[in-house]
Amino acid sequence: MLNIAYVGFGKSTNRYHIPYLMQRQDKFRITRVVTPTLGKRPAEQQALEATGTVFSTDLNDILADDTLDLVVVVTPAPAHYITARQLLLAGKNVIVDKPMVETLTQAQELVDIARERNLFFMPFQNRRFDSDFLTLQHVLNAGYVGRPVELEVHMDHYRPNSATTIGGPIDGAWYGHGVHLVDQIIALFGKPTSATYDLRATRELGAKIDDQFEVNLHYPDAFKATVQATELATAAYPKWVLHGTTGTYIKYNIDQQEYDLKVGIMPGMPGFGDDAPQDYGQLTYFNPSGDRIEKVIPTIHGDYGRIYDAAYDSIANDAPKLISDSQMLAVIEILQAGFNEPAPHIVQF
Structure with a gap:
């Protein structure tokens, strides 16, 4: 069982991510969500809080949580790079929504940080x-x-x-x-x-x-x-x-x-x-x-x-990543x- 956190709780998180995770509760448990505005989606928030998910507005709550196995970044695209970088430098495995970043330099930097720290890092190419x-x-x-x-x-x-x-x-x-x-x-x-x-x-x-x-x-x-x-x-x-x-x-x-x-x-x-x-x-x-x-x-x-299935296999079983570093870099290039x-x-x- 992997503990997972989300940065962002908007339409994409609730449409393209969480519904699929609900079919994989034997593999993943959503323990934290950081969102700029609490209560913006009250029904969805309350449903997760009932299962033990903790909501907050401070990214530091995720950065400081050593129990997390994976963090998924679903913020507006311009914030992907800085958010993913903070998480990787804090030792977190990261999936970042598309587009991953804007420049090849940014993408290469994030790939290098993940490699140096032996972390899982991959874009959400669903x-x-x-x-x-x-x-x-x-x-x-x-x-x-x-x-x-x-x-x-x-x-x-x-x-x-x-x-x-x-x-x-x-x-x-x-x-x-x-x-x-x-x-x-x-x-x-x-x-x-x-x-x-x-x-x-x-x-x-x-x-x-x-x-x-x-x-x-x-x-x-x-x-x-x-x-x-x-x-x-x-x-x-x-x-x-x-x-x-x-x-x-x-x-x-x-x-x-x-x-x-x-x-x-x-x-x-x-x-x-x-x-x-x-x-x-x-x-x-x-x-x-x-x-x-x-x-x-x-x-x-x-x-x-199946993106989450692949991530689970990579993190839990050391399987090769579904989307290789060379592939994600080529896309941004x-x-x-x-x-x-x-x-x-x-x-x-």
Whole structure:
């Protein structure tokens, strides 16, 4: 049993973290929560306090608690670096929500501190357990499409009136949404050799914060992965489009976990995260005999809580981290490079 603490008690903590931990009470016990404002979520706070969780507003309460095995940072993104650094220097194992930090220098510093003190440190890249991502991974591993040639992944919304106009790079869509998509591509294919960047502010012209991006990640063997997001998509585009030398795979719609969580359907409830059959991916490929085959690929069930399973195995059983240091550093390097110069531009890695 690992004692766990949270820094932050907002929407993300209560939607993407704690509901999954409630399914893993044999492995984790939430002993502390530090939040700027007590009582902001009274029902959720009271439920945890009834199980013995102590709430406070002072990070020093966590820094001084030697009984903690893991601290999860779920603060606004600009506070991730300084908070994670304080925790690591205090000897705490840390998971930090995405985006982990803003710069490669910050990321390398945190990785070095964790290594020097033999601490667990990892970003919360929960979308490695998106159902659509797991299914795409299966299609690739099964070899249906042959050698992959082009992969396109979208994270599109229609949010015309929620533009942020001021802030730093970490506050924009490229860091906020791109961090997930880039991590997924790196998990599948490793670090690219180069990237082309198109980052724009489209809802409020002249805004300093990007809300739309298209970034091409280039690899050996004529392979390219495109990660793209917009806040002005009124019609659905496929989430994934994969072309290879022997086939094509197309998947519409996102993981149902997010839809369910937003309406209060929690992990463990009947049907949670289940994909509707009409949303299954469509595969068209040619087999070795030259037969053209069309088939539906049932969606593999996703589970964001598997991030916590992986963390438990690393801390309790010394298993390798799910997200390696080289992977987390590559993600931040690619994100930061998007702002090396005005878009559009090309960066070699």
